[in-house]
Amino acid sequence: MPPATWASKEQTLWLREQLPTYVEFAKEGQYTQFWPILNGGWFGKYPEHAVLFPDIPEDLLSPEQVSAVEEAKTARKVQLQTWYRWRTNGSKKNRSLKKTSTVFDNALQPKRCAKTEAEIYSKMYYDECIKPLVVAEAEAGNVATSGKRVALGRKFSKELLEDESEDVK
Numbered sequence: 001m002p003p004a005t006w007a008s009k010e011q012t013l014w015l016r017e018q019l020p021t022y023v024e025f026a027k028e029g030q031y032t033q034f035w036p037i038l039n040g041g042w043f044g045k046y047p048e049h050a051v052l053f054p055d056i057p058e059d060l061l062s063p064e065q066v067s068a069v070e071e072a073k074t075a076r077k078v079q080l081q082t083w084y085r086w087r088t089n090g091s092k093k094n095r096s097l098k099k100t101s102t103v104f105d106n107a108l109q110p111k112r113c114a115k116t117e118a119e120i121y122s123k124m125y126y127d128e129c130i131k132p133l134v135v136a137e138a139e140a141g142n143v144a145t146s147g148k149r150v151a152l153g154r155k156f157s158k159e160l161l162e163d164e165s166e167d168v169k
Contacts, residue, residue, distance in 0.1 A: 006079065011046060015083060022084050038084075039077055048072045121164070122157035130156045 025034035049069045
């Protein structure tokens with residue numbers, strides 16, 4: 001589920017209606033001309049004092065309240081700029097065109113390294129030689145976690161491989 005948005009559905013619809021105008025100004029790099037138009041429209045339609053102090057008319061606000069409204073307006077302007085920039089970010093466009101391989105190509109490529117002699121030995125002789133030693137250690141209470149059990153299996157695998165004849169190696 002997407003995160004909650006700060007704008008209501010009505011506000012989001014209004015912002016989207018202004019998006020083509022933003023794109024036109026963005027093509028020319030004239031953002032400084034767009035922001036006053038957007039801010040005037042936004043604060044005319046959705047005044048910040050109505051959000052912060054809904055029961056008090058704007059002309060009856062105290063100096064502290066006016067200061068709070070100005071701070072909220074500044075924060076909202078940044079929020080509006082961020083909203084537009086996120087929706088028109090050019091770096092996200094054509095990302096898929098830059099890829100040289102597809103997801104399927106990556107899935108077909110083997111992503112494993114060569115196994116060591118001890119790993120091959122463990123795979124071949126685990127049930128016969130290594131498992132009884134690990135089980136005995138577990139019964140003795142020396143193995144508390146599955147990670148320690150795996151570590152013991154590796155340790156026994158290396159030790160037993162060293163003791164094996166050259167034919168097995």
